[in-house]
Amino acid sequence: MCYGIQHTARRFLGRRFRRRIHQAQSFPRTARRTHGTSRTHPAEYTGGGIRSALELGPNIGLNLIALQRLVPGLKATAVEINAKAAEECAKIPDVTVVQDAFLNYKSEETFDLTFTFGVLIIQHPDTLPQMYDLLYKHSNRYILMSEYYNPTPTHVNYRGTQDKMFKRDFAGEFMDRFPDVQLVDYGFFYHRDSIFPADDFNWFLMEKR
Template sequence: MNTEQIEFWQGSFGKEYTDRNTFSVEQLDQIYKEQYGVTRTEMNEQFVGQLAECRTLEVGCNVGNILLHLQSIGFNDLYGVELQPYAVEKAKERTNHINVLQGSAFDLPFKDRYFPLVYTSGVLIHLSPDHIAMVMDEMYRVSNRYIWGFEYYSDHYEEINYHGQSGKMWKSDFVSLFVSRYPDLQIVKETKYKYVKNDNVDQMYLLEKRIE
């Protein structure tokens, strides 16, 4: 699978993004506090703090910022898949006891239902509306129970100009996309976080497969 977005992120822009978005737990918490009025650690604890014993996969982990946050609150069976080889190497350098693999969200290298918890953070927004269903299908396939996400929110699919680039970023109601595609998913928790300095909104959600 190759797309315009994959080529973009594997190029020089992706490397520059990685370099400017490598943060410690403390640094990222400060950024979140300034942007949303709440830290990322606090968000994580509210949504998945009770799931720390779960084997967990981040799809699109980049350098492991969020994996490190989860590790700091007690998660100890963590995996990440990242498309960009440069980011994978940086993630491996800065993490311990976290399994980071180079791979594509279109073909996750894991068996069905392997992870109790699968998540993205700022990744689905970079997938074209023409291709996002394939990644959602892969996330659903490898999840045994939970799907967790934090993404830009809009009540409709909306393209965003991204650093002067078109066709690289969108926002949507990703909860609705998931639950409409997979009828057995139910919403456990959903919060919309308004930015402190403007009216933009991001959405965090935890979805669960109904157990029959």
């Protein structure tokens, strides 16, 4: 996952998002929807007006580094349970790291963007409603999920186990839970992409309306 972010940093917040934001602000809300492509990175859609972000599960912070390179001055908060990873992530300027479990994160702060990248897939299904609540509560506009997708919940064989990784329609469940959230765009990472290979993840960008 970090490999993919490193090699897609310029897509992570590119010009196309700025065009998309302009379109979203210019057209009626009922028309605010476009379709993603396999060559589009989700973070292309988080540049216009984004000044703060919250990442759940940043590891050492490569996603946040990519964001900051393309949005100078971005301030971020990261919640990371792994102590060594949190220590490395805390070295990134303008990033506040909370070293704790996600569900222990207590704050009233909101951010322009909240996001996960390969994190929801390793959460026990029973905790997903609370994870969704966190992403929603702390976002004042955008929510981004980049996770394995399946139309129905299913287990993924992970290192010989069947109960450690899951695929499902995370974004669909999120929008069902919060009716004021709408889909802005979506796309797919493909491991055979000749320019920016990454894991086979689907990404979904949503917006509070």
